[in-house]
Amino acid sequence: MxxxxxxxxxxxxxxxxxxxxxxxxxxxxxxxxxxxxxxxxxxxxxxxxxxxxxxxxxxxxxxxSAQRLENALVEMGFLNKEQVNKIFEFQKKEGGLISKIIVQLGFLSEEDLVSAMVTQYGFPYLKLEDYQIDPEIVKLVPEKVARKHYLVPIDKIGNILTVAMADPLNATAQADIRKITGLNVETFISTFSDIDQALENYYSKK
CATH class of the missing domain: 1.10.40 (Ribonucleotide Reductase Protein R1; domain 1)
Structure with a gap:
């Protein structure tokens, strides 16, 4: 495309x-x-x-300024206006993250969505299945918050907490993390599948 x-x-x-x-x-x-x-x-x-x-x-x-993620994807040629309308309708009825809905409706694969967001916003990509996370780092963010925002803390250097997120445009999530931890936040983007698996690996087995 x-x-x-x-x-x-x-x-x-x-x-x-x-x-x-x-x-x-x-x-x-x-x-x-x-x-x-x-x-x-x-x-x-x-x-x-x-x-x-x-x-x-x-x-x-x-x-x-890109008129939200879905309109940025239209500009890039990944979505059309009809699909954007369907995304809005779905979100109005079911709620949820725009990025998650785009994948759920089959308009983009997880990989294509990540690639588009990397291109559009410059987020660095991290394949979580290849990354070992210190359990002590995971404890910095409560499970409820991590699951709500589809994110996993992966590293901490000084006063900077590095977080892998399925939707790094989620400013509310980053504000929540800063409030909870007292740390500045640096973000990577990962697929929803990678985040889901990491949540199971590092939170469900605590």
Missing amino acids: TSKKSKTKPIGQILIEKKLIMQEQLDKALEVQVQEGGLLGQILVKLGFISQESLDVNLYEQAD
């Missing part, structure tokens, strides 16, 4: 337009990203150029 170029503004451009960072700071963060990898927003936080709270607000606006 041919992809269309997205209209979503890069987070760096959004922050500069709002005068929250300077071009020199963005350039420095981009250099670090090239050398070390990682999400640009989190690099800006680590370098002290912007607060985590300001980043979260603007990441939400970035997602919103």
